[in-house]
Amino acid sequence: MMKFLTRFFTWWNGQTLNTQFYTWRKGERVGEDEFGNIYYQGGKDAEGRTRRWVIYNGYSEASSIPAGWHGWMHHRTETPPSKEEYTPREWQKPHRQNMTGTAGAYRPHGSMYNPESRPVVTGDYDAWTPGD
Template sequence: MKLLLQIFTWWNEQTIGTRFHTWRHGQRVGQDELGNVYYQGGKDSEGRTRRWVIYNGYAEASAIPAGWHGWMHHRTDVSPADEKYTPREWQKAHRVNPTGTANAYRPQGSIAATGKRPRVTGDYDAWTPGS
C-alpha cells in the first residue's frame, strides 16, 4: 500500500523518482527532531551539491526546522547534525501550518471570521474610470 501511495501521490513522504535518486546519488546527512531525513548528492544546475529532504509524513515545507532550513538553502555548508546547533533566542519553535484549519488566520471582515468589517473612513477614495 505504501508503494502505491508513493507512485500516485507526491505529498506522502517521497515519490518513486525521489526514492530512485536517493538510492542512486543520496548520502544521508542527518535527521531532525520531527523525523525528516536529509540527503545530499549530485550537482544542481548551478553546480552546487544537491540537497533534499524526505518528510516524515506529509510533505510540508514549514516542517523543516530553522537550522536545517539554512543548510537546505546553502546558507551554511555545515549541517545541524555535524555541529552543536542551538536556536537563537529570537527563533520560535516550529508550529504546524494552520492553513485550511479552524486555527487559520482570519482577519476582521473576512467571510470566515466572526464580526463585521470595519466601516470605511474618509481616508480612502475609490477609483472610478476617467478620473
C-alpha cells in the same frame, strides 16, 4: 499494494519511487530534524553544487522544515544543523509549521471564524461619510 500505489501516483505522501531510487543510488544521509524529516545530499545540480533534498515525514509541507535546515537546503550554509553545536537563545520560540487552513490557524479577535464574541461598539466613534 496500497502503499505502492500511493508512492507511485502521489508526490505529497513522503517520497515517490523515483526519489527513493535516486536516494538509494546517490544519497548520503546528512541528518534528521525534530519532526522526523530526513535530509540527504549527493550528486550535482545544474549549477555544479551538491544536490540537497528532504524526505518528509508524512505530507510534503515545506513549512515543516526548521530554519537551520532551510538555510542548509538552500546553500546558505555548508554545515548542516546536525553537525554543529547550536543552542537556541532563551527568547527564541520553537519552530512551528504554517497552520493556515487548519483548525490550529490564527483567528484574531473580531474574526468571523473566532468563536469568541466581538467587542461591543461603545458609540465613541463617528464613521466618516462623504461630503462631511
